[in-house]
Ligand SMILES: C[S@@+](CC[C@H](N)C(=O)[O-])C[C@H]1O[C@@H](n2cnc3c(N)ncnc32)[C@H](O)[C@@H]1O
């Protein structure tokens with residue numbers, strides 16, 4: 265009876281089996297893959313290959329990609345296919361986003377492999393979870409009270425009208441308990457080569473609250489980017505009138521979400 269695998273030379277080889285985590289083919293739910301220009305933050309304008317994973321542990325009322333959060337729509341891709349797609353794009357920069365990309369099993373291996381093949385990796389995350397990932401640019405967008413999906417807010421969003429009330433209430437509670445994890449944010453920043461922290465601001469109360477968050481995280485002003493809440497060029501411009509001078513006064517970067525100006529808020533851009 266054979267007690268182990270036979271090598272080509274007929275000698276029994278007792279090589280240890282690869283651990284299951286290595287041989288198993290990891291899969292990820294992908295809502296879209298596209299090439300575009302980075303529209304937000306310090307790499308604005310850089311041609312990038314975007315991978316958007318579907319599914320989020322939060323539900324912000326204003327989410328501009330509900331097809332990756334409130335109503336996740338996805339196709340399954342293997343880790344190898346995602347990496348090969350990024351290589352085939354011929355772009356040097358990969359942006360991994362969602363939904364919440366850091367909530368998926370195997371994300372450590374996907375991110376490691378993207379970097380190991382020599383590509384520059386930006387991770388877009390709300391910073392509520394801190395798996396052992398390394399990014400060239402960790403692009404955090406922590407969620408403060410203003411993003412809460414209250415019934416009053418959700419009622420104002422046309423594409424969320426089908427969501428049943430009990431579902432909204434459940435997500436409001438979950439969102440509140442999950443959204444602010446300063447230790448996770450600090451670990452993600454410490455583990456990455458570079459980082460930026462982008463807050464979404466819709467009104468003056470939220471601006472004051474961001475100042476508190478910046479102080480709690482002990483961020484230098486030039487690590488901070490302020491994005492006006494909005495999914496139309498007109499909406500962003502209206503906010504910019506007061507947000508831009510406020511940023512200038514405090515030394516924060518104003519982040520104009522250029523993709524909205526370039527393309528409108530369209531999937532695949
Ligand atoms: C869709 S999220 C995906 C990554 C992660 N879930 C997060 O929130 O950072 C990508 C970026 O879009 C921003 N965003 C989403 N909806 C927005 C809106 N209505 N106005 C401004 N920024 C928005 C998020 O804050 C985040 O920086």
Ligand SMILES: Nc1nc2[nH]cc(C(=O)O)c2c(=O)[nH]1
Pocket residue numbers: 300301302303304361362388523533
């Ligand atoms: N052009 C473009 N730039 C982006 N930067 C971050 C994005 C995101 O959705 O995470 C995004 C996006 O969806 N499109």
Ligand code: SF4
Pocket residue numbers: 320321322323324326327328329332333362363364390407
């Ligand atoms: S955390 Fe990001 S993906 Fe999730 S709902 Fe909020 S903006 Fe959308």
Ligand SMILES: [Mg+2]
Pocket residue numbers: 328329
């Ligand atoms: Mg986007």
